[in-house]
Amino acid sequence: MGLDFSVVPEFSDFILIGALWTFAITLSAGAVSFVGGIAFAVAVLYGHWSIRYPVRFIAGLFMGTPLLLQLFLIYFGLVQIGIDIPAFVAGIIGLGIHFAAYNSDIIQAGIKAVDNGQHEGARTLGLSKFQAYRYIIIPQAVRDVVPPIGNNLIALLKDSALISVIGVTELVHASQLAISETFRPFEFYITAAALYYVINLILEYGLRRVERNIAAAR
Amino acid sequence: MDYDLMLRVAPYFVEAAVITVQISILSTILGLTLGALIAAAKMSSIMVFRTFGTVFVSVIRGTPCLIQLFILYFGGPQIGINLDPFSAGVIGLGINIAAYMAETMRGAIITVDRGQIEASRTLGLSKLRTFYYVTLPQAARLMIRPLGVNINAQIKATALVSTISVVELTYTAQRYIGSTYKPFEMFILAGVLYMLIIYVVGRGVSYLDKKAVIQ
Numbered sequence: 001m002g003l004d005f006s007v008v009p010e011f012s013d014f015i016l017i018g019a020l021w022t023f024a025i026t027l028s029a030g031a032v033s034f035v036g037g038i039a040f041a042v043a044v045l046y047g048h049w050s051i052r053y054p055v056r057f058i059a060g061l062f063m064g065t066p067l068l069l070q071l072f073l074i075y076f077g078l079v080q081i082g083i084d085i086p087a088f089v090a091g092i093i094g095l096g097i098h099f100a101a102y103n104s105d106i107i108q109a110g111i112k113a114v115d116n117g118q119h120e121g122a123r124t125l126g127l128s129k130f131q132a133y134r135y136i137i138i139p140q141a142v143r144d145v146v147p148p149i150g151n152n153l154i155a156l157l158k159d160s161a162l163i164s165v166i167g168v169t170e171l172v173h174a175s176q177l178a179i180s181e182t183f184r185p186f187e188f189y190i191t192a193a194a195l196y197y198v199i200n201l202i203l204e205y206g207l208r209r210v211e212r213n214i215a216a217a218r
Numbered sequence: 219m220d221y222d223l224m225l226r227v228a229p230y231f232v233e234a235a236v237i238t239v240q241i242s243i244l245s246t247i248l249g250l251t252l253g254a255l256i257a258a259a260k261m262s263s264i265m266v267f268r269t270f271g272t273v274f275v276s277v278i279r280g281t282p283c284l285i286q287l288f289i290l291y292f293g294g295p296q297i298g299i300n301l302d303p304f305s306a307g308v309i310g311l312g313i314n315i316a317a318y319m320a321e322t323m324r325g326a327i328i329t330v331d332r333g334q335i336e337a338s339r340t341l342g343l344s345k346l347r348t349f350y351y352v353t354l355p356q357a358a359r360l361m362i363r364p365l366g367v368n369i370n371a372q373i374k375a376t377a378l379v380s381t382i383s384v385v386e387l388t389y390t391a392q393r394y395i396g397s398t399y400k401p402f403e404m405f406i407l408a409g410v411l412y413m414l415i416i417y418v419v420g421r422g423v424s425y426l427d428k429k430a431v432i433q
Contacts, residue, residue, distance in 0.1 A: 077405060186296040
Protein backbone atom coordinates (compact mmCIF):
# COMPACT_ATOMS: atom_id res chain seq x y z
CA MET A 1 0.00 0.00 0.00
CA GLY A 2 1.67 3.16 -1.17
CA LEU A 3 1.15 6.64 0.11
CA ASP A 4 -1.62 8.76 -1.29
CA PHE A 5 -2.06 12.20 0.20
CA SER A 6 -4.91 13.03 -2.18
CA VAL A 7 -7.37 11.54 0.32
CA VAL A 8 -6.55 14.27 2.83
CA PRO A 9 -8.21 17.33 1.22
CA GLU A 10 -11.59 15.60 1.29
CA PHE A 11 -11.48 15.76 5.06
CA SER A 12 -9.80 19.14 5.32
CA ASP A 13 -12.78 20.95 6.90
CA PHE A 14 -13.15 18.27 9.48
CA ILE A 15 -9.48 18.24 10.38
CA LEU A 16 -9.19 22.02 10.47
CA ILE A 17 -12.07 22.17 12.92
CA GLY A 18 -10.18 19.61 14.99
CA ALA A 19 -7.12 21.86 14.84
CA LEU A 20 -9.22 24.81 16.00
CA TRP A 21 -10.45 22.74 18.93
CA THR A 22 -6.86 21.88 19.78
CA PHE A 23 -5.94 25.55 19.69
CA ALA A 24 -8.95 26.57 21.80
CA ILE A 25 -8.38 23.82 24.34
CA THR A 26 -4.70 24.72 24.58
CA LEU A 27 -5.52 28.36 25.29
CA SER A 28 -8.27 27.55 27.82
CA ALA A 29 -6.19 24.95 29.63
CA GLY A 30 -3.26 27.36 29.45
CA ALA A 31 -5.36 29.99 31.22
CA VAL A 32 -6.38 27.45 33.87
CA SER A 33 -2.76 26.39 34.34
CA PHE A 34 -1.64 30.01 34.70
CA VAL A 35 -4.29 31.03 37.25
CA GLY A 36 -3.99 27.68 39.01
CA GLY A 37 -0.20 28.02 39.08
CA ILE A 38 -0.49 31.40 40.77
CA ALA A 39 -3.01 30.03 43.27
CA PHE A 40 -0.79 27.04 44.08
CA ALA A 41 2.28 29.26 44.39
CA VAL A 42 0.51 31.72 46.71
CA ALA A 43 -0.83 28.87 48.82
CA VAL A 44 2.61 27.27 49.13
CA LEU A 45 4.53 30.50 49.75
CA TYR A 46 2.15 32.34 52.05
CA GLY A 47 -0.50 29.84 53.14
CA HIS A 48 -0.99 28.48 56.61
CA TRP A 49 0.66 25.07 56.98
CA SER A 50 -2.76 23.40 56.89
CA ILE A 51 -3.13 24.73 53.35
CA ARG A 52 0.52 24.66 52.34
CA TYR A 53 1.18 20.95 52.88
CA PRO A 54 -1.96 19.63 51.16
CA VAL A 55 -1.33 21.87 48.15
CA ARG A 56 2.28 20.74 47.94
CA PHE A 57 1.17 17.14 48.19
CA ILE A 58 -1.41 17.54 45.44
CA ALA A 59 1.05 19.35 43.19
CA GLY A 60 3.50 16.49 43.81
CA LEU A 61 0.86 13.96 42.82
CA PHE A 62 0.18 15.77 39.57
CA MET A 63 3.88 16.04 38.74
CA GLY A 64 4.72 12.48 39.74
CA THR A 65 2.14 10.58 37.70
CA PRO A 66 1.44 10.50 33.96
CA LEU A 67 -1.02 13.02 32.57
CA LEU A 68 -2.86 10.26 30.72
CA LEU A 69 -3.68 8.55 33.99
CA GLN A 70 -4.87 11.85 35.49
CA LEU A 71 -7.19 12.44 32.54
CA PHE A 72 -8.71 9.00 32.97
CA LEU A 73 -9.21 9.63 36.66
CA ILE A 74 -10.84 13.02 36.15
CA TYR A 75 -13.09 11.87 33.34
CA PHE A 76 -14.07 8.40 34.56
CA GLY A 77 -13.39 8.89 38.26
CA LEU A 78 -15.62 11.93 38.75
CA VAL A 79 -18.52 9.97 37.26
CA GLN A 80 -17.96 7.39 39.99
CA ILE A 81 -18.64 10.03 42.65
CA GLY A 82 -21.59 11.40 40.70
CA ILE A 83 -20.04 14.36 38.86
CA ASP A 84 -20.74 14.01 35.16
CA ILE A 85 -18.85 16.58 33.08
CA PRO A 86 -18.34 16.77 29.31
CA ALA A 87 -15.12 15.23 28.04
CA PHE A 88 -13.62 18.50 26.84
CA VAL A 89 -14.20 20.13 30.23
CA ALA A 90 -12.51 17.17 31.90
CA GLY A 91 -9.66 17.59 29.42
CA ILE A 92 -9.26 21.30 30.14
CA ILE A 93 -9.34 20.70 33.90
CA GLY A 94 -6.87 17.82 33.68
CA LEU A 95 -4.40 19.63 31.44
CA GLY A 96 -4.90 22.84 33.42
CA ILE A 97 -4.17 21.36 36.84
CA HIS A 98 -1.30 19.23 35.57
CA PHE A 99 0.50 22.25 34.17
CA ALA A 100 -0.59 24.46 37.08
CA ALA A 101 1.60 22.24 39.27
CA TYR A 102 4.58 22.89 37.02
CA ASN A 103 3.81 26.61 36.69
CA SER A 104 3.51 26.89 40.45
CA ASP A 105 7.13 25.74 40.85
CA ILE A 106 8.28 28.31 38.31
CA ILE A 107 6.32 31.14 39.93
CA GLN A 108 7.60 30.24 43.40
CA ALA A 109 11.17 30.23 42.15
CA GLY A 110 10.61 33.54 40.36
CA ILE A 111 9.28 35.27 43.47
CA LYS A 112 11.98 33.81 45.70
CA ALA A 113 14.66 34.92 43.23
CA VAL A 114 13.80 38.60 43.78
CA ASP A 115 16.32 39.92 46.27
CA ASN A 116 14.92 40.22 49.78
CA GLY A 117 16.39 43.72 50.02
CA GLN A 118 13.92 44.86 47.38
CA HIS A 119 11.03 43.96 49.64
CA GLU A 120 12.65 45.50 52.71
CA GLY A 121 13.52 48.63 50.76
CA ALA A 122 9.98 49.05 49.49
CA ARG A 123 8.55 48.60 52.97
CA THR A 124 11.04 51.09 54.42
CA LEU A 125 9.95 53.63 51.82
CA GLY A 126 6.44 53.34 53.22
CA LEU A 127 4.79 51.08 50.66
CA SER A 128 2.19 48.73 52.05
CA LYS A 129 2.76 45.00 51.71
CA PHE A 130 0.34 44.89 48.80
CA GLN A 131 2.00 47.84 47.09
CA ALA A 132 5.43 46.28 47.59
CA TYR A 133 4.26 43.18 45.75
CA ARG A 134 2.30 45.06 43.13
CA TYR A 135 5.00 47.58 42.16
CA ILE A 136 8.30 46.06 43.25
CA ILE A 137 8.33 42.28 43.57
CA ILE A 138 5.95 41.07 40.88
CA PRO A 139 7.29 43.23 38.02
CA GLN A 140 10.75 41.79 38.68
CA ALA A 141 9.52 38.22 39.06
CA VAL A 142 7.48 38.37 35.83
CA ARG A 143 10.60 38.75 33.72
CA ASP A 144 12.04 35.47 34.97
CA VAL A 145 8.74 33.66 35.04
CA VAL A 146 7.27 34.33 31.60
CA PRO A 147 9.72 32.40 29.37
CA PRO A 148 9.47 29.07 31.26
CA ILE A 149 5.70 29.41 31.57
CA GLY A 150 5.63 29.95 27.82
CA ASN A 151 7.58 26.72 27.39
CA ASN A 152 4.96 24.99 29.49
CA LEU A 153 2.24 26.34 27.22
CA ILE A 154 4.02 24.76 24.25
CA ALA A 155 4.31 21.49 26.17
CA LEU A 156 0.62 21.80 26.97
CA LEU A 157 -0.21 22.12 23.28
CA LYS A 158 1.56 18.84 22.59
CA ASP A 159 0.02 17.10 25.58
CA SER A 160 -3.43 18.25 24.52
CA ALA A 161 -3.18 15.38 22.01
CA LEU A 162 -3.79 13.07 24.97
CA ILE A 163 -7.34 14.19 25.48
CA SER A 164 -8.25 12.39 22.27
CA VAL A 165 -8.28 9.24 24.42
CA ILE A 166 -11.22 10.48 26.47
CA GLY A 167 -13.11 11.18 23.27
CA VAL A 168 -12.69 14.90 22.64
CA THR A 169 -12.76 15.50 18.89
CA GLU A 170 -9.63 17.60 18.63
CA LEU A 171 -6.92 17.23 16.03
CA VAL A 172 -5.85 13.67 16.86
CA HIS A 173 -9.34 12.31 17.31
CA ALA A 174 -10.53 14.01 14.11
CA SER A 175 -7.63 12.35 12.29
CA GLN A 176 -8.55 9.01 13.80
CA LEU A 177 -12.13 9.38 12.57
CA ALA A 178 -10.88 10.19 9.08
CA ILE A 179 -8.56 7.19 9.26
CA SER A 180 -11.39 4.88 10.22
CA GLU A 181 -13.06 5.80 6.95
CA THR A 182 -10.04 5.74 4.66
CA PHE A 183 -7.62 3.31 6.37
CA ARG A 184 -4.75 5.68 5.67
CA PRO A 185 -3.12 6.35 9.05
CA PHE A 186 0.22 7.58 7.73
CA GLU A 187 -1.19 10.39 5.60
CA PHE A 188 -3.56 11.71 8.25
CA TYR A 189 -1.14 11.49 11.17
CA ILE A 190 1.52 13.28 9.15
CA THR A 191 -1.05 15.96 8.35
CA ALA A 192 -1.95 16.24 12.02
CA ALA A 193 1.74 16.48 12.95
CA ALA A 194 2.19 19.28 10.41
CA LEU A 195 -0.78 21.16 11.86
CA TYR A 196 0.59 20.79 15.38
CA TYR A 197 3.86 22.17 14.13
CA VAL A 198 2.06 25.18 12.65
CA ILE A 199 0.11 25.84 15.86
CA ASN A 200 3.39 25.50 17.71
CA LEU A 201 4.98 28.16 15.49
CA ILE A 202 2.02 30.49 16.06
CA LEU A 203 2.25 30.08 19.83
CA GLU A 204 6.01 30.57 19.77
CA TYR A 205 5.60 33.75 17.76
CA GLY A 206 3.01 35.06 20.23
CA LEU A 207 5.17 34.19 23.21
CA ARG A 208 8.22 35.86 21.71
CA ARG A 209 6.21 39.04 21.27
CA VAL A 210 5.05 38.92 24.87
CA GLU A 211 8.61 38.39 26.04
CA ARG A 212 9.82 41.30 23.96
CA ASN A 213 7.13 43.57 25.40
CA ILE A 214 8.16 42.62 28.90
CA ALA A 215 11.81 43.19 28.14
CA ALA A 216 10.96 46.60 26.65
CA ALA A 217 8.93 47.57 29.72
CA ARG A 218 11.92 47.14 31.98
CA MET B 219 -12.63 2.67 48.66
CA ASP B 220 -12.48 -1.04 47.89
CA TYR B 221 -9.24 -2.24 49.52
CA ASP B 222 -9.93 -5.94 48.92
CA LEU B 223 -10.15 -5.33 45.21
CA MET B 224 -6.96 -3.26 45.25
CA LEU B 225 -5.12 -6.02 47.06
CA ARG B 226 -6.43 -8.62 44.64
CA VAL B 227 -5.33 -6.81 41.50
CA ALA B 228 -2.07 -5.44 42.92
CA PRO B 229 0.10 -8.34 41.64
CA TYR B 230 -1.07 -7.67 38.06
CA PHE B 231 -0.19 -4.01 38.48
CA VAL B 232 3.28 -4.89 39.71
CA GLU B 233 3.75 -7.12 36.67
CA ALA B 234 2.66 -4.25 34.45
CA ALA B 235 5.01 -1.89 36.28
CA VAL B 236 7.89 -4.17 35.30
CA ILE B 237 6.95 -3.65 31.65
CA THR B 238 6.84 0.11 32.25
CA VAL B 239 10.34 -0.07 33.76
CA GLN B 240 11.59 -2.13 30.80
CA ILE B 241 10.21 0.37 28.30
CA SER B 242 11.67 3.26 30.30
CA ILE B 243 15.14 1.72 30.44
CA LEU B 244 15.28 0.63 26.80
CA SER B 245 13.90 3.89 25.41
CA THR B 246 16.19 5.93 27.68
CA ILE B 247 19.23 4.03 26.42
CA LEU B 248 18.09 4.56 22.84
CA GLY B 249 17.34 8.22 23.58
CA LEU B 250 20.74 8.87 25.16
CA THR B 251 22.62 7.21 22.30
CA LEU B 252 20.61 8.86 19.57
CA GLY B 253 20.64 12.14 21.50
CA ALA B 254 24.45 12.13 21.67
CA LEU B 255 24.61 11.56 17.90
CA ILE B 256 22.11 14.34 17.22
CA ALA B 257 23.96 16.70 19.55
CA ALA B 258 27.18 15.89 17.71
CA ALA B 259 25.44 16.45 14.37
CA LYS B 260 24.10 19.80 15.53
CA MET B 261 27.57 20.98 16.57
CA SER B 262 29.30 19.50 13.55
CA SER B 263 31.20 21.70 11.12
CA ILE B 264 29.53 19.91 8.20
CA MET B 265 26.46 21.80 7.06
CA VAL B 266 24.38 18.74 6.08
CA PHE B 267 24.71 17.20 9.54
CA ARG B 268 23.99 20.50 11.22
CA THR B 269 20.82 21.05 9.20
CA PHE B 270 19.68 17.51 9.83
CA GLY B 271 20.20 17.90 13.58
CA THR B 272 18.37 21.21 13.70
CA VAL B 273 15.40 19.97 11.67
CA PHE B 274 15.19 16.72 13.64
CA VAL B 275 15.12 18.51 16.99
CA SER B 276 12.65 21.13 15.80
CA VAL B 277 10.21 18.66 14.25
CA ILE B 278 10.32 16.13 17.08
CA ARG B 279 9.98 18.79 19.75
CA GLY B 280 7.32 20.60 17.77
CA THR B 281 4.86 17.72 17.44
CA PRO B 282 3.15 15.58 20.09
CA CYS B 283 4.79 12.34 21.14
CA LEU B 284 1.41 10.61 20.76
CA ILE B 285 1.28 11.50 17.04
CA GLN B 286 4.84 10.28 16.58
CA LEU B 287 3.92 6.94 18.11
CA PHE B 288 0.82 6.71 15.92
CA ILE B 289 2.79 7.50 12.77
CA LEU B 290 5.34 4.81 13.63
CA TYR B 291 2.90 2.12 14.75
CA PHE B 292 -0.20 2.68 12.59
CA GLY B 293 1.42 4.48 9.66
CA GLY B 294 4.61 2.39 9.62
CA PRO B 295 3.15 -0.62 7.79
CA GLN B 296 2.20 1.65 4.87
CA ILE B 297 5.86 2.45 4.28
CA GLY B 298 7.07 -1.06 5.05
CA ILE B 299 7.88 -0.73 8.76
CA ASN B 300 6.12 -3.50 10.66
CA LEU B 301 6.73 -3.33 14.40
CA ASP B 302 5.08 -5.03 17.31
CA PRO B 303 3.58 -2.63 19.88
CA PHE B 304 6.42 -3.01 22.38
CA SER B 305 9.20 -2.25 19.86
CA ALA B 306 7.21 0.58 18.33
CA GLY B 307 6.75 2.03 21.81
CA VAL B 308 10.42 1.78 22.70
CA ILE B 309 11.63 3.16 19.36
CA GLY B 310 9.01 5.93 19.25
CA LEU B 311 9.67 7.10 22.80
CA GLY B 312 13.42 6.75 22.24
CA ILE B 313 13.36 8.96 19.14
CA ASN B 314 11.16 11.50 20.93
CA ILE B 315 13.33 11.81 24.01
CA ALA B 316 16.50 11.85 21.88
CA ALA B 317 15.60 15.33 20.65
CA TYR B 318 15.30 16.60 24.21
CA MET B 319 18.45 14.75 25.34
CA ALA B 320 20.37 16.22 22.39
CA GLU B 321 19.46 19.77 23.41
CA THR B 322 20.38 19.08 27.03
CA MET B 323 23.77 17.67 26.04
CA ARG B 324 24.48 20.45 23.60
CA GLY B 325 23.50 23.01 26.23
CA ALA B 326 25.93 21.52 28.73
CA ILE B 327 28.76 21.29 26.21
CA ILE B 328 28.50 24.89 25.04
CA THR B 329 28.33 26.06 28.65
CA VAL B 330 31.89 24.87 29.27
CA ASP B 331 34.11 27.93 29.29
CA ARG B 332 35.68 28.67 25.91
CA GLY B 333 38.97 29.49 27.60
CA GLN B 334 39.29 25.88 28.67
CA ILE B 335 39.19 24.71 25.07
CA GLU B 336 41.53 27.45 23.86
CA ALA B 337 44.01 26.66 26.63
CA SER B 338 44.08 22.95 25.92
CA ARG B 339 44.43 23.59 22.17
CA THR B 340 47.33 25.92 22.96
CA LEU B 341 48.90 23.18 25.07
CA GLY B 342 48.94 21.04 21.93
CA LEU B 343 45.99 18.72 22.48
CA SER B 344 44.15 17.70 19.34
CA LYS B 345 40.51 18.69 18.90
CA LEU B 346 39.37 15.18 19.78
CA ARG B 347 41.57 14.98 22.87
CA THR B 348 40.43 18.42 23.97
CA PHE B 349 36.85 17.27 23.77
CA TYR B 350 37.52 13.97 25.51
CA TYR B 351 39.80 15.16 28.31
CA VAL B 352 38.71 18.76 28.88
CA THR B 353 35.23 19.55 27.59
CA LEU B 354 33.41 16.28 28.20
CA PRO B 355 34.32 15.74 31.86
CA GLN B 356 33.13 19.24 32.71
CA ALA B 357 30.01 19.04 30.56
CA ALA B 358 29.09 15.59 31.91
CA ARG B 359 28.77 17.03 35.40
CA LEU B 360 26.46 19.78 34.19
CA MET B 361 24.35 17.27 32.27
CA ILE B 362 23.42 14.88 35.04
CA ARG B 363 20.60 16.84 36.62
CA PRO B 364 18.82 18.02 33.44
CA LEU B 365 19.18 14.56 31.90
CA GLY B 366 17.58 13.23 35.08
CA VAL B 367 14.66 15.58 34.52
CA ASN B 368 14.34 14.21 30.99
CA ILE B 369 14.36 10.64 32.25
CA ASN B 370 11.68 11.55 34.78
CA ALA B 371 9.53 12.95 31.95
CA GLN B 372 10.30 9.84 29.91
CA ILE B 373 8.96 7.51 32.61
CA LYS B 374 5.69 9.41 32.62
CA ALA B 375 5.62 9.44 28.82
CA THR B 376 5.68 5.64 28.78
CA ALA B 377 1.98 5.87 29.70
CA LEU B 378 1.42 6.92 26.07
CA VAL B 379 2.32 3.51 24.71
CA SER B 380 -0.88 2.20 26.30
CA THR B 381 -2.62 3.80 23.30
CA ILE B 382 -0.81 1.47 20.93
CA SER B 383 -1.87 -1.49 23.09
CA VAL B 384 1.32 -2.19 25.01
CA VAL B 385 0.20 -3.84 28.22
CA GLU B 386 1.99 -1.59 30.70
CA LEU B 387 0.82 0.15 33.85
CA THR B 388 -1.66 2.60 32.34
CA TYR B 389 -3.11 0.03 29.98
CA THR B 390 -3.58 -2.36 32.88
CA ALA B 391 -5.22 0.34 34.98
CA GLN B 392 -7.53 1.15 32.08
CA ARG B 393 -8.42 -2.48 31.61
CA TYR B 394 -9.31 -2.89 35.26
CA ILE B 395 -11.24 0.37 35.25
CA GLY B 396 -13.19 -1.06 32.35
CA SER B 397 -14.01 -4.29 34.13
CA THR B 398 -14.48 -3.06 37.71
CA TYR B 399 -15.71 0.54 37.25
CA LYS B 400 -13.45 1.64 40.09
CA PRO B 401 -11.28 4.37 38.56
CA PHE B 402 -10.11 5.84 41.87
CA GLU B 403 -8.78 2.56 43.22
CA MET B 404 -7.05 1.66 39.97
CA PHE B 405 -5.62 5.14 39.56
CA ILE B 406 -4.20 5.12 43.05
CA LEU B 407 -2.54 1.74 42.49
CA ALA B 408 -1.01 2.81 39.20
CA GLY B 409 -0.14 6.26 40.54
CA VAL B 410 1.68 4.85 43.56
CA LEU B 411 3.72 2.55 41.34
CA TYR B 412 4.64 5.38 38.95
CA MET B 413 5.68 7.58 41.85
CA LEU B 414 7.74 4.75 43.30
CA ILE B 415 9.61 4.29 40.01
CA ILE B 416 10.17 8.01 39.66
CA TYR B 417 11.32 8.28 43.28
CA VAL B 418 13.91 5.54 42.87
CA VAL B 419 15.23 7.06 39.64
CA GLY B 420 15.28 10.52 41.24
CA ARG B 421 17.36 9.22 44.15
CA GLY B 422 19.75 7.57 41.70
CA VAL B 423 20.19 10.81 39.78
CA SER B 424 20.74 12.81 43.00
CA TYR B 425 23.39 10.31 44.06
CA LEU B 426 25.23 10.59 40.75
CA ASP B 427 24.94 14.36 40.83
CA LYS B 428 26.39 14.56 44.33
CA LYS B 429 29.23 12.25 43.40
CA ALA B 430 30.02 14.30 40.32
CA VAL B 431 30.17 17.52 42.33
CA ILE B 432 32.55 16.03 44.90
CA GLN B 433 34.94 15.00 42.13
